[in-house]
Structure formats: C-alpha cells, structure tokens
Amino acid sequence: MSQSTTPQKGNLTGSARKLKDDAADWHNLTLRWERLNDEGSATATNIVNLGLNKKSHAESEVVMEGGSLSSGDLSENLTKSNQELEEECGKLKDVVDKMANIVSKMEKMVQAERGICELEAFQFGEKGRPEPLFHSWPTKQFAEVSSQLYESYKQELALKKTILQELAHTANADLSMVYLSSWLYQPYIEDSGKLLLESLLLETGHRPL
Amino acid sequence: MPGSALLSLQQELRRGFEALKAAKDTFDGGHAECQELVSSLGNLAPQLKALKQVQISETPLSGFPCLQQRLHYKLSLAVDALLAKLAEKMAALQKVWDAFAQQVFTVVQLYEKNTDALDISVCVSRSAVCPSVSDMLEWLQDADRYYRLQLMQSRLLLQTLTPTDLTSMETAPNRWRSVRSARQEERIADALCQVSIFLETE
Numbered sequence: 001m002s003q004s005t006t007p008q009k010g011n012l013t014g015s016a017r018k019l020k021d022d023a024a025d026w027h028n029l030t031l032r033w034e035r036l037n038d039e040g041s042a043t044a045t046n047i048v049n050l051g052l053n054k055k056s057h058a059e060s061e062v063v064m065e066g067g068s069l070s071s072g073d074l075s076e077n078l079t080k081s082n083q084e085l086e087e088e089c090g091k092l093k094d095v096v097d098k099m100a101n102i103v104s105k106m107e108k109m110v111q112a113e114r115g116i117c118e119l120e121a122f123q124f125g126e127k128g129r130p131e132p133l134f135h136s137w138p139t140k141q142f143a144e145v146s147s148q149l150y151e152s153y154k155q156e157l158a159l160k161k162t163i164l165q166e167l168a169h170t171a172n173a174d175l176s177m178v179y180l181s182s183w184l185y186q187p188y189i190e191d192s193g194k195l196l197l198e199s200l201l202l203e204t205g206h207r208p209l
Numbered sequence: 210m211p212g213s214a215l216l217s218l219q220q221e222l223r224r225g226f227e228a229l230k231a232a233k234d235t236f237d238g239g240h241a242e243c244q245e246l247v248s249s250l251g252n253l254a255p256q257l258k259a260l261k262q263v264q265i266s267e268t269p270l271s272g273f274p275c276l277q278q279r280l281h282y283k284l285s286l287a288v289d290a291l292l293a294k295l296a297e298k299m300a301a302l303q304k305v306w307d308a309f310a311q312q313v314f315t316v317v318q319l320y321e322k323n324t325d326a327l328d329i330s331v332c333v334s335r336s337a338v339c340p341s342v343s344d345m346l347e348w349l350q351d352a353d354r355y356y357r358l359q360l361m362q363s364r365l366l367l368q369t370l371t372p373t374d375l376t377s378m379e380t381a382p383n384r385w386r387s388v389r390s391a392r393q394e395e396r397i398a399d400a401l402c403q404v405s406i407f408l409e410t411e
Binding site: 155158159162165166172173174175177178180181182185186187188191 | 255256258259260262263265268269270272273276279280282283284286287
C-alpha cells in the first residue's frame with residue numbers, strides 16, 4: 001500500500017516517481033475498498049436479518065403476554081439477538097472506518113498531485129513542461145483523474161455512513177432492501193472510474209501498452 | 210449383407226451414446242450453473258421492487274443526488290450481466306446438443322437405409338451384453354427429444370426475463386428448476402448404464 005512497496009523500476013525521480021507511485025496506490029486502495037465492500041455487505045445483510053428476527057420476536061411476545069411460561073425464554077432470546085445485533089453493527093462500523101481511512105489517503109494523493117501541478121507551473125510556466133512525464137498525459141490530467149476518482153469514493157463513503165447509521169433502526173423492509181443494494185452496488189462508483197484507473201495504470205507503465 | 214449392416218449400425222450407435230454421454234455431462238453441469246445465475250436474477254427482482262416502492266426523498270437518503278436513478282442503473286447492469294452470462298451458457302449447451310442431434314440423425318438415417326438388410330428379429334434381439342438395436346434407437350431419440358425440449362423451454366424462459374417484468378424475474382428460479390424432468394433424467398442415466406458393456410466391446 002505504501003510507496004515503499006512499489007517496486008523501484010528504472011530511474012524515475014521527482015514528479016514522475018511520485019505520480020507512478022500514486023497510480024499504484026490508487027490501484028491498491030480501490031482493490032482494498034472492494035474487499036471491504038464485500039465484507040461489509042455480508043455484515044449489513046446479517047444486521048437486516050437480525051432486525052427482522054427481533055421484530056418477529058417482539059410480535060410473538062405480545063401474543064404470549066397472557067402465559068408466563070415461555071416469556072422468560074423470549075426475553076432471553078431478545079437479549080441475545082440484541083447482543084448479536086450490536087456486535088454486527090460494531091463490525092460494520094469498523095468496515096466504514098477503514099473505508100474512511102482509504103478515502104483520506106485518496107484525498108492526500110489528490111492534494112499532493114495538485115502540488116505537483118503547481119510546482120510544474122512554477123518551473124515551466126502556465127503551459128507546463130514541454131514533454132509529457134510518461135507517454136502522452138499532461139501532468140494536470142493526473143490531478144484531474146485523481147480528483148474525479150476521489151469525489152466518487154467520497155460520495156460513496158457518505159452514503160455508507162448513512163447506511164451504517166440507519167440500517168439497524170429501520171422497520172421498513174423495502175427501505176432495508178434499498179440500503180443493502182445501495183451498499184452492494186455502490187451507485188456513486190461508476191464503471192467509467194474503472195476505465196480512468198486502467199488508463200492511469202497504462203499511462204504510468206504499470207500495465208504494458 | 211445383414212452382418213456388416215448390423216456392425217456398422219452398431220458402430221454408429223456407439224458414437225451416438227458417446228455423444229449422449231458428453232451431452233448429459235454438459236447439460237447436468239450447465240443446468241446447475243445456470244440455476245445459480247437465475248437465482249441471482251431472482252434476488253435482484255425484490256431489490257428492484259423495493260427501490261420502486263421506496264420514496265427516497267422521504268428517507269434519510271434524501272440528500273444523495275439521483276440515488277434512485279443511479280441505483281436502478283447499477284441493478285439493471287447487474288441484470289444485463291447475468292442475462293449475458295446465461296446466453297453464453299445456453300450457446301454452449303446448444304453446441305453440444307447440435308453435435309448429439311447430428312449423430313442421432315446419422316444413426317437413424319443409416320438404419321432407414323438398411324431396413325431391407327436388417328431383419329426385424331435381428332433388430333429386437335438382445336443379449337446380456339448388448340441391448341437390441343430398436344431399444345438403443347429409441348433411447349437415443351428420446352434423449353434427443355428431451356434435450357431439444359429442455360433447450361427450447363430454457364430459451365423461452367430467458368426470453369421472458371427483462372428488468373421491467375419483476376414478477377417473472379422473481380419466479381424464474383422455480384420455473385428454471387421445473388425445466389428438467391427427473392423421470393427423463395433417470396431414463397437417460399439408465400440407458401447409459403445399459404449400454405456400458407456394449408460401448409466397451411468394439
């Protein structure tokens with residue numbers, strides 16, 4: 001994940017080195033995000049199922065109010081399922097925290113790349129360097145691609161935070177389903193992002209042309 | 210020359226059963242794989258339904274721009290991807306069935322050409338190691354008909370599946386299961402058992 005894990009190939013230095021390492025980081029961070037997304041999806045499904053169980057328990061308890069025989073069992077069950085629900089919510093919070101960590105790393109990369117652009121403007125003037133750093137992209141394009149990717153993950157993170165807050169508290173089955181599919185299908189991460197990332201990897205030489 | 214006609218017919222019958230074996234393996238595996246894909250489609254239907262029923266603007270998700278459209282788009286993409294995979298699997302099944310059907314056609318044609326040379330008593334006589342020609346022809350033709358029907362029913366089922374018809378998508382997994390007939394499957398498996406020694410004797 002860190003820059004030290006990127007193999008040092010050739011004798012890239014300065015801005016080119018930094019941009020190439022960032023491209024590798026983008027690749028690693030998005031892969032890690034996907035893994036966390038799958039993990040979170042399973043946990044979120046558990047939370048919804050536990051919520052449904054809890055609801056049906058509560059309903060059966062109302063029915064059993066007259067008889068005192070099994071109401072003890074029921075409340076014991078309820079405590080147990082509450083505990084489980086809390087555990088699963090804790091797990092989902094961990095996932096969202098890790099995702100937030102990823103997004104803050106992405107933000108730092110965007111800032112660093114803007115810095116590289118400013119440095120270049122300082123060195124070569126507004127037109128930038130005469131020769132591209134890699135194959136064809138002007139340096140600005142790296143900052144633009146990073147910023148575009150970052151915006152989509154930032155929005156997705158905000159959505160996941162909302163889902164985390166609401167998932168265990170919603171009684172509406174349809175809304176729970178919308179939360180689950182929003183989590184799994186990530187509406188703000190578009191396929192065009194994958195294309196951007198792949199072209200970034202091609203441009204920086206991580207993928208053979 | 211009744212002897213040689215019988216021998217060459219038996220040779221073609223062997224090839225027919227080899228093709229049946231290949232078809233059965235592919236159909237068994239293919240059907241199970243498709244069942245999984247159709248189940249995934251069945252899971253997407255309630256998600257699309259829920260999305261239709263929920264008024265996002267009245268939920269805690271109201272602040273997210275175009276969420277309904279974006280999620281609907283992503284779910285439709287998932288449906289399309291599954292349908293494309295199913296179409297690919299169906300094409301593979303069709304190919305295996307084509308090869309098998311072609312072989313059955315060859316056997317039947319050869320039989321019809323030699324009906325004069327093949328006495329009825331020869332065609333119905335069987336031994337412990339070799340089922341009768343008439344039985345074997347019947348088994349091959351039955352299997353051919355069964356797979357053709359299965360393919361047609363599967364195709365018909367898949368044609369009804371679109372992201373707009375959620376009810377048919379939801380019931381698809383059960384309907385997919387009923388495309389296969391346990392009785393016919395058993396008959397094919399039995400037939401292959403009965404010809405196992407015949408296939409080994411060249």
